[in-house]
Amino acid sequence: MPIDFKSIKSLFIVEDENAATKNEQPAPGSPVDSSSAKINFDAPPARPGEANAKFMEVLFGAMEKSNLPGLDYLEYRQSLKSLEKMPMDEQVRYQSAFAMAQAMGATPQKLVESAGHYVNVLKEEEAKFQEALRSQTTERIGNRQEMIKNLDTTIRQKAEQIKKLTQEMEQHRAEMEKLEIEIKEATTKVEMTKNDFVASYQALVAQISADMENMRKFLK
Numbered sequence: 001m002p003i004d005f006k007s008i009k010s011l012f013i014v015e016d017e018n019a020a021t022k023n024e025q026p027a028p029g030s031p032v033d034s035s036s037a038k039i040n041f042d043a044p045p046a047r048p049g050e051a052n053a054k055f056m057e058v059l060f061g062a063m064e065k066s067n068l069p070g071l072d073y074l075e076y077r078q079s080l081k082s083l084e085k086m087p088m089d090e091q092v093r094y095q096s097a098f099a100m101a102q103a104m105g106a107t108p109q110k111l112v113e114s115a116g117h118y119v120n121v122l123k124e125e126e127a128k129f130q131e132a133l134r135s136q137t138t139e140r141i142g143n144r145q146e147m148i149k150n151l152d153t154t155i156r157q158k159a160e161q162i163k164k165l166t167q168e169m170e171q172h173r174a175e176m177e178k179l180e181i182e183i184k185e186a187t188t189k190v191e192m193t194k195n196d197f198v199a200s201y202q203a204l205v206a207q208i209s210a211d212m213e214n215m216r217k218f219l220k
Helices: 005-012 017-023 053-065 073-082 090-102 108-218
Strands: none
Touching: 005 053, 005 073, 053 108, 073 090, 073 108, 090 108
16 A cells, blocks of 8 residues: 655654754765874774664655555554554554454454565665665775875885985985095195195205305305
C-alpha cells in the first residue's frame, strides 16, 4: 500500500525542526577540519552518536522506495501510532492494531517478514554508508597520514643533510683557519727575506759608493 515519505517519518519520530537543525551532522563527503593532525595521528574522542535529521531522511527515503504492495509492517506501524494516545497497555495496542490489519488480510508472519524486509533495506543503506565512509577515510585521513609520513621522512633526510653540511662547514672553517695561519707565517718569512735582501743590497751599494768616492778623491 502506498505510503508517502512524511507519513513514514511520522511513524517513527516526532517532528522538531529546531532539534533537527541542532543535531544535524556532516555526511561523508562534507569538509572535515584536519588542522589538529599530528605525526602520531592521535585525535580527541568523538562524542556519542545522535539521531541525525539528514541521515534519517536518507533511511526513510530508502524505506519509501522499497515499500511493499498491500498492507505490510509500515501500515501496521501506522495503526500502532494512531493508538498511542488510547488508554491501553502495549500488548492490547499491538493486538488492536493487528485486528484492524487482519481484516485486510494481514498475518503475524507477513507483518514480521515485511518488517524484516525494511530492516534489510536499512542494512543495505548502512553498507553503502560504510563504503562511502571508507572512501572518505582514505581520502581525508589515510592520504593525509601518508603525506605526514612522507614529510616526516623528508624532514629527517634534510636534517641529515644539514648535519652533514654543518660538519663540512666546520671542516672548511678549520681549513680556513689553518690557511690563515700559514699565510701569516709565509708573510712574515717573505717580509724578513725582503728586509734581509734590502739590507744586503744597501750595505753592498754603500761599500761600492764609498769606494767610488775614495777613488775619485785619491786617484788623480
